[in-house]
Amino acid sequence: MPPAGQAGRKTSRFSPLMRQVLLYAFGLVPGLLDITQGVLGTLGANPVAVCLHAFGRYAFRFLLLSLAITPVRRFIGVNLILYRRPLGLLAFTYAAAHVFFYVGATRHFEGHILWRDFTSRPFLTFGFLAFLILVVLAATSTKRTIRALGRKWAVVHRFVYAALVLACVHYSLAFKTWHIEPFIYAGMAVVLLGLRVFKKPARQSV
Amino acid sequence: APPEAVLARGWPAQQAPTPKKDVLSYNNFYEFGTDKSDPAELSGDFKPRPWSVVVDGLVDNPRTWDIDALIKQFGQQERLYRMRCVEAWSMVVPWLGFELGALLRAAAPKAGARYVAFTSVVRPAEMPGQRGGLFSLKWPYVEGLRLDEALHPLTLLATGVYGEPLPNQSGAPIRLVVPWKYGFKSIKSITRITLTDQQPPTSWNQMAPNEYGFYANVNPMVDHPRWSQASEQIIGEGSLFSAARKPTELFNGYGQQVAGLYKTMDLRKEF
Secondary structure, three states: OHHHHHHHEEEEEEEHHHHHHHHHHHHHOHHHHHHHHHHOOOOOOHHHHHHHHHHHHHEEEEEEEHHHHHHHHHHOOOOOOOHHHHHHHHHHHHHHHHHHHHHHHHOOHHHHHHHHHHHHHHHHHHHHHHHHHHHHHHHHHOOHHHHOOOOHHHHHHHHHHHHHHHHHHHHHOOOOOOOHHHHHHHHHHHHHHHHOOOOOOOOOOO | OOOOHHHHHOOEEEEEEHHHHOOOOOOOOOOOEOOOOHHHOOOOOOOOOOEEEEEEEEEEEOOOEEHHHHHHHHOOOOEEEEOOOOOEEEEEEEEEEEEHHHHHHHOOOOOOOOOEEEEEEOOOOOOOOHOOOOOOOOOOOOEEEEHHHHHHOOOOEHHHEEOEOOHHOOOOEEEOOOOEEEEHHOOEEEEEEEEOOOOOOHHHHOOOOHHHOOEEEEEOOOOEEOEOEEEEEEEEEEEEEEEEEOOOHHHHHHHHHHHHHHOOOOOOOOO
C-alpha cells in the first residue's frame, strides 16, 4: 500500500492522490478569480500589473507553505508530507504564470529586451533564477524521477532554499520605496530556514 | 470641451484621451498610499478649499494667492498632454490650467533667480500615506525645475482635468504638469513656489539618487536601473493577456519644443 495512510489517524474518504489533487485545485482558486476579474474588466486600469504582482505573491506564499511542512512535522508532530508536492507545484504554477505575464503580456516576448532585462538587471535576474530552480524541481517531482534519482533527488531539491533566498531579494527590489511586505516574507523565510538549523536537538524519528 | 478643440490649438497628443475612469482611478500619489488605487479610495477626507499658494523667493512681487483668485487671474485653458510615468506606463490626459510662466512673470523673477522650487502639502490627518511609514518618502514632497524649463509654454499649472476641477487623487486643487518629464516631476497639491539661485532638492532624487535624477526627462535611451524605458504600457488599452505598448519617445515626443533647453547637456549623465 502507498505510504500515505501513515498521515491520517482515521481513513479518509479520499485517496492520497485525490487529496493532493484537491489541494492543488483549491490552491488555483485565487489565481483563477483574478483572471476572471481581469477578463471581466473589474481589476482596474492595469489588470496585467495586478495579475503579474498577485501571481508573484501567490508563488511566494506557496513556496513558504511547502517549506513549512518539515518544521511542522519536526516541531509540532503533525505529518502533512503528503501535501508538500502539491504546495510546491502550486508555487511553480503561479511562478510560471507570473513569468508568463511579464514575458508575454507585458514584454510581448521581445527577445532583445528580455535578454537585457535578465543579464543587466539584478532585480529580474534574481527572480528568473528562482523560477529556473522551480522549473527543475517541478520537472523532477514525479514518482518516476524521484525513484530514478534516488538519493540525488534530495540533493537536487535542496536548491529550493536557493530559490527562496533569490525570491526574497527579487521581491524586496520590486518597489520604488521600501515596502513592509517583502520584509514579512523574508522574515518568514528566515524562520523556516532557521528551524532547519536546529535539526540535531529534535527527537529521533518519531 | 471636446479634445478635438485642444488638438487644434497646436498641443497635439497624437492619441485619444485615456478613458476618464482610468485617469481618475490609476494614480501615483504616495501621500494617500502606495497602491495605484489608494489615491482615489483614500483621499475623501482631503479638503482642497480654502487653499493658498505662496509665490516667494527671488522675485520682486512675492504674493500669497488664494486658489480661486489665481484661477480668476490666469484662467483655464485646455491642454491634451501625454503623461509618461517613470514606471513605464503612459496616459493621455485632458488638463485644464494655465502656464506656469504667466504666474512667474507676474511675480517678476530677480536677475539671480535660476531655479523654481515647489512644495506640496503636509496634512497627515487628511492624507493617510503621510502617517508613519518607516520607509516612506519624506514629507513634504518637493520638486524643482530650472527657470527656463518653468517658463516654457508647455509647462502647466493644472487646476482641472476632463473639464472639471481637479479631484483629490489628481492633485487638487493645483498641480504642476511638465509633459516631457516623468510624471513624478509634476508635483501635486502645491502650496509654495519659491524662486532660488540653487538647484532645489527633489523628493525622488533624495530617495534614490541613482534611479531618479533632477531632470527626469523622458528618455528611452536611459534605462531605470531596474527596468527598461524603451517602451511604455498604454493604460486603458489592451487586454489582460496582452498589455498595449508603444515605443517611448525622447522628451515624451515633445522634443521639437523642448530639446533646445538641453543642447549642451549629456542626457545620460544629467538624467
